[in-house]
Amino acid sequence: MxxxxxxxxxxxxxxxxxxxxxxxxxxxxxxxxxxxxxxxxxxxxxxxxxxxxxxxxxxxxxxxxxxxxxxxxxxxxxxxxxxxxxxxxxxxxxxxPFVKKVHVAVEKLMEEGYQVLVVGESGHPEVEATLAHAPGALAVCSAEEARALDLGPRVGIVVQTTQSLATLESVLKAIDDGAREVKLVNTICEATSSRQEAAAQLASEVGAMVVIGGRNSANTTRLAEICRSICGRTFHIEQPEELQRSWFEGVESIGITAGASTPSSQIASVVSTLEALTRRECR
Ligand code: SF4
The missing domain is CATH 3.40.50.11270 (Rossmann fold)
Structure with a gap:
């Protein structure tokens, strides 16, 4: 097994x-x-x-x-x-409450006269709600998007709570021309960064990774991307019924991670299905 x-x-x-x-x-x-x-x-x-x-x-x-x-x-x-x-x-x-803090942060940046950028995916409900708290604010999700913006001399930045640090850093690099004042309020949630770090660590130690969570979940999708960049055999599933024995042929160790919206009962059911699948493979 x-x-x-x-x-x-x-x-x-x-x-x-x-x-x-x-x-x-x-x-x-x-x-x-x-x-x-x-x-x-x-x-x-x-x-x-x-x-x-x-x-x-x-x-x-x-x-x-x-x-x-x-x-x-x-x-x-x-x-x-x-x-x-x-x-x-x-x-x-x-x-x-951590999302509420982002709303407070954008409102404060607006009051202070900054042009507000939200590093996050346009269309995601959290980003759309944040933008609505700061009329005129823009969402940006990559260095290319950031470079295409016509930015003023003072830019204030907040971040979608589930965004990756790598995306934030690439946007910062793209807009920081040395002359512009950039004020960053890093609102990436600790739950997001700790799950991403732990997933990356585990992906480097195993032969296959299973990432559990909604396909409409931004943080789960990001976990899958991070794992896939390290471990080629990464599979994003929503439920245990999706697991296939062929994914794990010849694999000695399987890592599991799950998005921030995945209850522990769902993780437990994936673990027991995986145990049954890989046990059968050994017979
Ligand atoms: S990942 Fe969880 S704790 Fe962090 S902001 Fe989202 S809902 Fe809140």
Whole structure:
């Protein structure tokens, strides 16, 4: 049987556990409808189990009028929050406190007169919510994008909490021309950096890596990219049923990591499926 090792830091982070607790408490305390604004977290399996428990995904605040609404972990725009407080019976704010810090940081940079850049993926809910807290701010996700911008003499930067340090450094290098004042508030979350470091370390020690988490999860996708750059046999899965025995033929050790929105129960089910698969290979 192949040796299976889990990264020292892997799986659900503080912000996700807090959001899930809030959602479970909300659905267990009422028989009324409960909604989450967008997926509470980027983990389709967990979102569908929340739906079965009575916390349904709403694509807009107005779908939850008169009911309880839970603001998602990635944060919402000020306009969405204001609307929710105006038309919903109860508003439960599950925005991760570390994401809230990014909102405070962009607002402060704006007040200080900086041109604000958010290093992160345009279109990602966290980045879109952050941009809405600083009208006029721009999202940038690569050195090429940064070089194409027409920037002024004072630039203030915050970072998507799940962004990689390498992307931040490449953007900084691209815009720092020596003459421009650049103020960085590094808002990469510690849960992100510690999971990325542990995944990279493990990927360098094993013959194959399995990365567990939603394909719509930015931090999980980034973990997979990091692992793949080190270990060619890296597989990103959402559930154990996707595992294939052929992926691990001839592999003596398999590393496992998981995105910040992956509960420990999902990691455990992948480990037991892997054990069964690789045990059969040895027979
Ligand atoms: S990764 Fe960090 S910022 Fe994102 S939810 Fe988890 S603790 Fe919060």
């Amino acid at each position: 192949a040796r299976i090792k889990i990264a020292d830091k892997a799986g659900a982070c503080y912000g996700v556990e807090r959001a899930l607790e809030l959602a479970w408490t909300a659905v267990s305390g009422t028989s009324d409808d409960v909604f989450t604004l967008g997926p509470l977290i980027h983990n389709p399996r967990v979102v569908s189990s929340l739906d079965a428990m009575g916390a349904h995904e709403a694509s807009a605040v107005d779908e939850a009028a008169g009911a309880t609404i839970i603001l998602r972990t990635h944060g919402v725009t000020p306009q969405e929050e204001e609307r929710a407080r105006a038309i919903c019976a109860h508003v439960i704010d599950a925005t991760c």
